[in-house]
């Protein structure tokens with residue numbers, strides 16, 4: 247469809263890309279439109295994946311249609327969500343893996359990269375559509391239900407949340423968490439490790455630290471009968487289900503064809519994240535109209551969705567300023583490292599690392615017993631434009 251509108255493209259429609267797309271739609275002039283490019287048919291509420299991979303009956307709720315994303319925003323009909331993957335970014339256009347309105351190449355005036363990181367299933371879905379992802383979670387729930395013993399590899403948030411949910415739901419199962427480092431949740435003050443360890447002891451979850459599982463080529467059998475798992479310290483475990491809840495890989499492939507001013511001006515070779523200025527513009531001086539934010543941006547902050555909201559607002563203001571012929575001056579805010587984590591179906595804590603700069607030498611810990619089974623997912627439906635919540639809408 248021919249249009250005289252100029253494109254502001256956001257690549258990646260998860261927590262931070264979605265927030266950036268909505269902020270941009272709020273502030274850019276009618277001469278421009280926002281195109282949010284994302285291969286998933288629905289928004290993935292991945293905070294809930296570990297729980298919905300164990301507890302049945304809520305899995306539909308984790309996938310929210312993009313159809314109302316721009317509904318309440320100015321010039322709503324000119325913005326769009328494009329279901330596609332960006333294969334490569336070029337100076338003035340992106341190249342898609344499929345046609346959109348007859349086009350494979352979409353030009354842009356401004357580009358915002360929010361492609362985040364890749365996680366292993368069940369912390370992320372392999373499929374793009376809702377029915378397949380719902381079926382995957384249901385199958386995972388029934389595999390967990392049938393297993394007599396489960397080994398969870400990884401002592402970060404995903405592993406910890408799955409282990410505690412699973413043991414509360416199925417106290418008779420033998421649950422083991424294997425963590426390669428000495429501490430669980432190692433990005434945090436060691437007090438968090440102590441809290442989680444104590445919770446594991448209360449529930450009867452086995453913890454092995456300082457050892458790695460050897461992942462066989464082709465993965466684990468996971469077919470319901472017992473098998474042996476090797477650890478790199480020479481010991482072994484027998485189990486009938488292994489869940490990988492290990493590290494994240496940055497989604498930076500799409501920048502591979504973009505010429506860089508110097509070898510490491512686009513991507514930080516130490517971690518794979520996109521180098522940015524405080525304004526969230528690419529650090530490479532060739533690309534002042536390209537921005538990165540959220541988990542893919544090399545901000546030096548802990549990877550979290552919440553700080554991404556402040557980054558989305560800064561990017562939108564900067565692009566607005568540039569469209570209006572002003573300098574981009576908004577810088578992204580630094581949030582203290584914090585997490586809200588469930589340690590069972592009801593018990594949850596908010597944990598904030600010490601912040602000596604603000605006179606907080608100790609971590610801040612707030613505990614509650616108020617988690618809902620579906621983790622309050624309706625709030626996310628509201629943010630995606632679905633104000634009247636009812637059971638039938640969750641199947642959209």
Ligand SMILES: Cc1cc2nc3c(=O)[nH]c(=O)nc-3n(C[C@H](O)[C@H](O)[C@H](O)COP(=O)(O)OP(=O)(O)OC[C@H]3O[C@@H](n4cnc5c(N)ncnc54)[C@H](O)[C@@H]3O)c2cc1C
Pocket residue numbers: 257258259260261262263264283284285286292293294295296330331332333360361362363364365369403404497500539540541542549550551552553554585586
């Ligand atoms: C279990 C769990 C619980 C969490 N809980 C919290 C919490 O309570 N609070 C909090 O603040 N954070 C939490 N986090 C962290 C939070 O989920 C991440 O920081 C957040 O998802 C980062 O968002 P993002 O938009 O930057 O990237 P991501 O969520 O990684 O999403 C990237 C998106 O980009 C898309 N994409 C990738 N490549 C391309 C491409 N080439 N073309 C088009 N699209 C592409 C992907 O499909 C994906 O939708 C949690 C994480 C997990 C795993």
